[in-house]
Amino acid sequence: MKKINFLMLLLIAVFASCRKTDRQSNSGTGLPQLQKISGVASDDMMLEYRWTSPYSLKVVRALREHAAATGSDSLQMVLNAPLKADNYFLYYVIDLVTEDQAAALHTWMEADSQNMVVRYPVDSVSMYPHLFGEDVMEAYDEHNARFYATIPMGTPLPNAMGATILDTLYVPDADERALDFMLNLWTANFSNGYINYLQGAAPGLYDFAMKVHNEERYVPQGFDPIDPGTGNDWRNPFGTANNGQFFTPRELFDNGGMTGITNPVRRSRGISFRENTLDVNEGIRGLRVVATRFVVFQRITMTDINGEFEVDLPRFGFVGINYIFKNTELQIRGTDFSHHTVAGKMVSGLKAAFLAYVPVMHFQFCDPFNNINDLVINFAHGTKKALWGLTYNGVQEANRYTIDLNMRNGTKFLDVLCNYAQNGGPSAAPMLRYVYNFLGGPDYIFRLFQLSAYVGTSLPGVLPDMIITGQKNDPEDTHELRHTIYHEYGHTLHYFKANVMDSDHWKRNIALSPPPGYGDDINDVRGSYFALSEGWADFIGHTYNFRKYNTNATHTETNRWTGVPRTGNYQFLLEEVPTFNNNFIARGLFYDLTDAWNQAEQFDDIEGFTINQIYQHLTPFNYTIQDFRASWENQYPDVNNAALFDEYLDR
16 A cells, blocks of 8 residues: 555645735735746735845846946956856745655655755745734744755755755855845845945945935835846946946945944844733743745754853844754644544645644744844733643643653654644544554554544654644643643653553553543443553653742642642642542652652552662563562552552452
8 A cells, every 4th residue: 555644644634725816915015026926826825025136136237237247357256256066056846746745845854954945935035024024924833835945056855755846046155245235236136225235334334325325214115136227216236327326346445334334143032922820921932943044945053041152143134043953852743633524535734744744833034233132922811822832831840840750861763743722622642653554553543542543654753742732722731731740741642651561551552542442340341541641751751840830820720539629739649639630640659659648548658669660560561460469569568559549449
């Protein structure tokens, strides 16, 4: 049978194809009417706003031809120096329509962390922040069905991806600043912030820019990059303009012109989400930060614990800042299973493929010389991106807690699918990236989300390890969602301990997890299994949540033994509500092994053990809570185990 990517098909099944054909006209916006890249309007909602970049080879050639026409030896020496072979790039659009193309993209992305694609055209004046803010980009995400990438000409994209070349580009080096400046000036890719920066940093260059540009209106209407002498109130830098002025190369590049240009280090004020339990904006840590300078992806840095970063941004023009939810510990993929009705039929999978193969990202337009220091991004509680941020931070926090508790000395990579659903839904930790050879994996996910039946195999490396579901219409408080994240993370700890020798251990978990549920009794097949796996996971969920919030978060749960609701912090609930979900999943057992002797509970007279000591008994062949008991009592025969274990296992 042909290989089929589960996640791609899953997303295909739940997303209907849609396109935006009625686009806003750009008349009266003041945008320069530059040469459009060819395309079919009905296929690209951004077409109205896509323009030739300053680094398009046809623009570079036109500029150099104009420089030659002036007859100025010095100008030609600056602008017409030989172009460098390493500075050529190919600009691609990628349409994924087959499984093989999707697989090729995945392989390429996994091969090198510098390989990346984005959802928006990177050759365009769409970089102007006054036109394309967060609301526009969110709408674009909903309609976009393509990816874009820029690759050095010497290392083109694999043919199997089916990419199409949109343009050939030349990107000047640092020692080609004059060419870089003129290309950006000529195509009106300068911000007011940059012009203001020049006033202090390079007065000669500022004077030149102001003579070329209309001082009262930065971006003119009707500007033509192939003939910059036309248009409203523009001056021709290469000859006599309307007022008879002529600006020499010496004025442009000497006397403190280009030599005065520096790249000031600037610090963003952070990217965050609203932590409504603590009533703070919590910075999203460890995000990859990549700048898009029109067509060039430039890896910059990672966000710190506050979600901030320092950056030496490119010299000229607008840039886009891409915050990518991927690092060495995890990546986030995102979808919404409730976005469209599942009809059981195949539809266009272009957007679905992107979500399936590429980590989610947030894009921010930026004027590096104007607002980078004031760049503050905060995702409101209950939004899709707040779900991404909370999950991203939660997994990294759990890794730190795990290392602190000596359960391991490093981290394991996790692939996390964030499901942003109208009415919520299940979360899970199937660990399918690691057990991808288990043919029941796709069927497990389809049953978990009660989707249409699926028959097929899965492609290695693209199925999720964890699934975290956030609810749109009535969002959970952050402490509740964090508990879910920590709970599912507890399952991943169990996997990495139990699956060392016996690969069937987690396959059994996958097979048993979907409905009908956790069983009816601690001694039946399902009940005995989940009393261990779910009991451990919820013990970790509560323990880690208490580490995060201490007494700042309270929750109400019902003691299934007494029927009495109890309210308190998450450690309190481990003591007062000893079971999870029903009356026999024994999360309290693990807590009672570690807490101090409780005189009010005569059965709980064991104390002083560590979480790591418990963890060592989640071995490959300890499938059930009964197996755990036998293993524990074998290692610790001299403690009063019977009373405690009987209290939980003999109910």
